[in-house]
Amino acid sequence: MSEKDKLSSLRSQIDDIDNQLHDLLMRRAEVVQSVVQEKGKSSTSLNAGREAEVLRCLVKRHDGILPKSAIVRLWREIFASTLQLESRFSVSVHVPEADNTYYDLAREHFGMETPISSRQTVMSVLREVTDGDATAGVLPLPQAGEGNPWWLSLAQGEAATNARIIARLPFYQMSSTDGPEAVIVGLGAQERTDHDRSYIVVESAEPLSRSTLTSLLEKSDLKPINIQIHTPDPSVCLQLIEVDDYVAPGDERLAKLAELSDQRITHAWTIGGYAVPLMGA
Numbered sequence: 001m002s003e004k005d006k007l008s009s010l011r012s013q014i015d016d017i018d019n020q021l022h023d024l025l026m027r028r029a030e031v032v033q034s035v036v037q038e039k040g041k042s043s044t045s046l047n048a049g050r051e052a053e054v055l056r057c058l059v060k061r062h063d064g065i066l067p068k069s070a071i072v073r074l075w076r077e078i079f080a081s082t083l084q085l086e087s088r089f090s091v092s093v094h095v096p097e098a099d100n101t102y103y104d105l106a107r108e109h110f111g112m113e114t115p116i117s118s119r120q121t122v123m124s125v126l127r128e129v130t131d132g133d134a135t136a137g138v139l140p141l142p143q144a145g146e147g148n149p150w151w152l153s154l155a156q157g158e159a160a161t162n163a164r165i166i167a168r169l170p171f172y173q174m175s176s177t178d179g180p181e182a183v184i185v186g187l188g189a190q191e192r193t194d195h196d197r198s199y200i201v202v203e204s205a206e207p208l209s210r211s212t213l214t215s216l217l218e219k220s221d222l223k224p225i226n227i228q229i230h231t232p233d234p235s236v237c238l239q240l241i242e243v244d245d246y247v248a249p250g251d252e253r254l255a256k257l258a259e260l261s262d263q264r265i266t267h268a269w270t271i272g273g274y275a276v277p278l279m280g281a
């Protein structure tokens with residue numbers, strides 16, 4: 001076979017494969033449409049837990065010369081396109097002055113076609129999500145030492161907003177370097193997967209030491225991995241605790257925590273959480 005014939009034979013193999021891929025993508029979109037009907041109108045279109053499970057499965061079964069990051073990239077675009085099929089899906093992102101960090105994380109996660117709006121304040125992002133003007137919001141990962149942490153709006157609010165943390169970005173990281181990270185907030189609840197973390201807020205009248213809190217959490221079967229303490233006014237102390245497990249809103253471990261504290265903890269509740277991101281080559 002001449003060089004030219006070899007090339008055209010290889011290209012015709014690629015054409016066949018592309019057609020098969022295309023058929024499968026069209027079939028997948030039809031199945032998603034049935035999923036949407038099954039889910040009904042009341043549920044949210046974005047199912048971050050389900051997306052995490054699909055990606056974990058694909059990365060686990062992946063083999064061959066294509067990098068895993070390419071597989072994740074392709075599926076992120078697939079999810080983005082099916083989310084557009086399901087509803088008018090849009091994202092609101094916190095973009096403090098001239099800093100596109102969170103915008104870039106959002107674009108990377110939600111793909112090239114998803115409408116993304118930039119908002120200067122966290123409160124505008126939360127308002128858009130709460131009012132249904134955006135399906136999801138992207139906010140900075142809660143960090144220790146912030147003067148007025150945004151998660152207080154979720155904490156105080158059980159009244160202020162019913163938005164909850166539902167995912168963490170980036171979902172796929174090449175290595176555990178200190179790159180920028182963010183969380184996604186939405187109106188749906190955190191979905192349970194086989195590896196999750198949740199954020200709980202613990203309210204007390206007086207500050208509790210880290211060691212007291214850790215011991216109370218461990219006795220309640222909750223494994224803390226990060227504790228942030230905030231005292232908004234002298235009469236109340238709020239602790240944001242990231243725990244290495246899925247904690248549902250009515251989880252009995254939250255009641256146990258308050259009970260074990262001899263009433264020092266007045267209230268403990270979850271503000272959502274995330275499927276633990278993938279780390280890979």
Ligand SMILES: O=C(O)C(=O)C[C@]1(C(=O)O)C=C[C@@H](O)C=C1
Nearest residue numbers: 035045046047048050051079082
């Ligand atoms: O499984 C679902 O609930 C779907 O809506 C389908 C699907 C998908 O394309 O696989 C789409 C969007 C969701 O965020 C998760 C998954």
